[in-house]
Amino acid sequence: MSAQPAGARPGRRAVRVTANEQLGAYNVLRVDDPQMGELQAGQFAMLAAVERWGGGEDERPFLARAFSVARHHDGESSYLLEDVGPGTRRLCELAAGDELWVLGPLGSGFTAPPQGRRAILVGGGVGIAPLAILQDALSAAGGAVSVLLGFRDEARVPGAGLLRDAELATDDGSAGHHGLVTDLLERELRSDPDAVVYACGPAGMLEGVRAICERDGVPAQLALEAGMACGFGACFGCVVPRRGGGYLRVCVDGPVIDAAELDRVELHAGAPA
């Protein structure tokens, strides 16, 4: 996890879908992809269906879409998908045997906590995906890990099955704590202020995590999202403002970014609320 990744092949590859299972409101897409090779938790891949990528709502999708690698072992990768638009819809539709374009692994992932410090993993919604592979890696390395996951509603709670021993929070109170996952985080940090935080989820949640960790002086690694055209630093499209001025490219400077590098986690200026 801490070694410098070897780098993806400089071209996309066509791989086969092995399964596409529903997990509540989500889909888990599995693909046979030995070339994904060694990767860091938190890295992602750009995905596109080989057949009929296009022709959806507003004649899209056209570009590939970014997805965290949720797991990779024995040459098989899995992705957790939420259908939010024409690209994710097409991917959710794929069946075993269909072909998928994959470019990855891309970006830089999470860094292990200093020896002896507990990792608190905070996930929201589909953002739990990179925490699954992170939990595997940290547990394999023998570290202490706590998992806190927040979901909007009952339909999304089954997503928690992707990780082990998770404590839940839900907006609608259908499972676990009725409220925000950041409430759970505050409680954990009170009992273990030495912990290190790893978070991925919607911008509002990440900003909550960032603000809490800044206030409490806790190191936090945030896996960000941004609209991406390329995923490998070519288009300069996926930027977020960096503390102190200028911008970071989420695809190559992240997606995992040290919270100290950000003034705040912003929703894209134009993104619908």
Add this chain to the structure above:
Amino acid sequence: MSAQPAGARPGRRAVRVTANEQLGAYNVLRVDDPQMGELQAGQFAMLAAVERWGGGEDERPFLARAFSVARHHDGESSYLLEDVGPGTRRLCELAAGDELWVLGPLGSGFTAPPQGRRAILVGGGVGIAPLAILQDALSAAGGAVSVLLGFRDEARVPGAGLLRDAELATDDGSAGHHGLVTDLLERELRSDPDAVVYACGPAGMLEGVRAICERDGVPAQLALEAGMACGFGACFGCVVPRRGGGYLRVCVDGPVIDAAELDRVELHAGAPA
């Protein structure tokens, strides 16, 4: 068949595919479409898949595609399809239950022969489609009908199953006469110069039919093809030169056009040979 058609609804409608069967190199697509109503043999419909129309080769198809109605009874229409590009490929892929946009019936169809004269139906390749419904209509009206069909190769011969009692010609000699279907037409016209000819097929075949019929003074109705954007006279895109100057819109002045209206049947100037 001779009554003025009522006209299609002025909007496309979504209908369900009931079956899509292979017939050699062709597909027969059946759809549940009671609104197609009464139609003339030779009329056509504009078809497009409701889902994923687009995203094929060169990010196409975008516009709907024209297809002869090969049969329509008990509220079910059938179409004979040959996969030649992104639009036909997508249609060939549809399965029972999938939705299809249909606009039609469109255009003007074949006119019955004068009382007592035999109809010779000459079809080439996928162009046999409108002759199937024409054969039904003429036979039902009690007229004498001969059917001559030409195919490129063995894989296409099964298409002949769409009509009854057809005499075949094939380019590769795999069935029937080894040669052109127009050879069969010449033979038929020698034995019955009073016949009326109905033809549909590739431009080269239609031009052969036209030239023979002009030479022999035999009336001929040719069902033409042309690239179409709309199918109902809106775009002026589907024209062929009219004898004496100017152009005919294949979609509204045809697709069935009296051979006497044409100097010759031309391949689109830019069409690949």
Add this chain to the structure above:
Amino acid sequence: MSVEFCGLRLAHPIINGSGTFDAIAARGAFGAALDTAFPFAAYVSKTITLEPRAGNPPPRLWESPAGLVNSIGLPNKGLAGYLAEDLPQLGGYLCDPLASADGASHRVPVITNVMGSTGEELRALVEACDDPETIAAIELNVSCPNVRTGLDIGADPAQLETVVAGLRESTGKPLIVKLTPNAADVPACAQAAEAGGADAVSLINTLRAMALAPGRAGARPWLGGGTGGLSGPAIRPVALAQVAAVAARVAIPVVGMGGVQSAAHAREMLDVGATLVAVGTESFRDPAAGVRIAAGLL
């Protein structure tokens, strides 16, 4: 949802783009059903020229990614043929479905689109259209190449202002100038049209484009006319930018078009300042697109 445009009261803001809907052919295809379900709140004729034109040799169409390249070449019966044969039919049966919610059957106003390559031609066209009662407004297509420069007449603001000013006296009817998108500064062209006395501007016309015949060695234009114009969803972001820029610069109403396929797209055109929205290529895919889009705006 009814809207006022240059003194005309329209049932809703959706009209057709010139040359993309032939009301007479459509009635042939769809029969009397069309009379009570005409998809547009006003009907824009295809471009009429002084003399009849056969149009360009085929092929005239090329499908491109999310778009259509056409090289139709403005076939039309000429002014006299249009006035004598088409206009009486158009006046006869066009009525608006949404408008008749109040029980009354409203005529759909006819906007006649004209093009000429000289000032005299244009004057003759506009004067002739000033007379018939059935013509509610005149649209001037200035995407016509200047015989001297080869550039569209409407691409040069100074030239455009002169042309429009020269025609202004010829008609008391609303004069809409359909701008060319193939200009460096489309808002300046819009301002020139306004200064010349136009009552409204419409845009965008198709973008200059071409296609080659596939599967052959060597370059051979596919379209019989050599080059053509690109329309459809492919150009929508360009259209939206031009419509927004023009609406920000002129006080007269703007008719926005280019790639509109849905009520959401039409809403965007209205949001950036258009008063009416025209639907072109999408009507080819669905002749009822106009009424579907209008209903979606409710």
Add this chain to the structure above:
Amino acid sequence: MSVEFCGLRLAHPIINGSGTFDAIAARGAFGAALDTAFPFAAYVSKTITLEPRAGNPPPRLWESPAGLVNSIGLPNKGLAGYLAEDLPQLGGYLCDPLASADGASHRVPVITNVMGSTGEELRALVEACDDPETIAAIELNVSCPNVRTGLDIGADPAQLETVVAGLRESTGKPLIVKLTPNAADVPACAQAAEAGGADAVSLINTLRAMALAPGRAGARPWLGGGTGGLSGPAIRPVALAQVAAVAARVAIPVVGMGGVQSAAHAREMLDVGATLVAVGTESFRDPAAGVRIAAGLL
């Protein structure tokens, strides 16, 4: 398939469009594998300005039908940063896979794209690029708004000729003028660049475009920069028309680009007269698009 372009010998005719491939970031992402599999026969830098630029606020991207609208805003380290930090790296490892079929490892020539809003800025940029051995040619991006008119500097032929002529003396290296497509008469602009002393022209840059934030009442631009530029297959028919028209009017070589996704598309650009073909947006979908297209031309 090797091709001569302004005195440079390239392994094949496929290069990247400026601003659509970052060789340094790509090496970070793909590691040493890129050194022997660089997808282009020459590498065009993104646009370099005199001073560093952070670029536009996000969002910077909008996916449109078969296209992409971007409003990146030319972020770059500025001339000094580029020369000191980037150029040495670029000189270091770029080598061409197809060229090395003969066993030798060829350097991929670097073309530096520059933009300035005044004559002095441009002169400083071009003079500075004249020196380093690693820079094989200079591309001038003239899609820069004139501070006075707001129009692209390159949209007015007379102005463009003056700008190019003023720079010609500043370098002995090949000078490529990247034309703006947002002009009434792009071939006239190309001729002006030629008359001013350009060694080549390249086109098309993105078409002026915009997008609105979805799902909200009222018009609100999606892009942080307000407006953007459209690229990708949506614009290919427009690009082909402009490249063909320009190639027919100038004697200097032409670099054609706009929506090229396949060898067949590249072949079309070559067929209408381009000497090189640049790939932009398609590289985002597949970073190996350049080498795939080049291989397909064999």
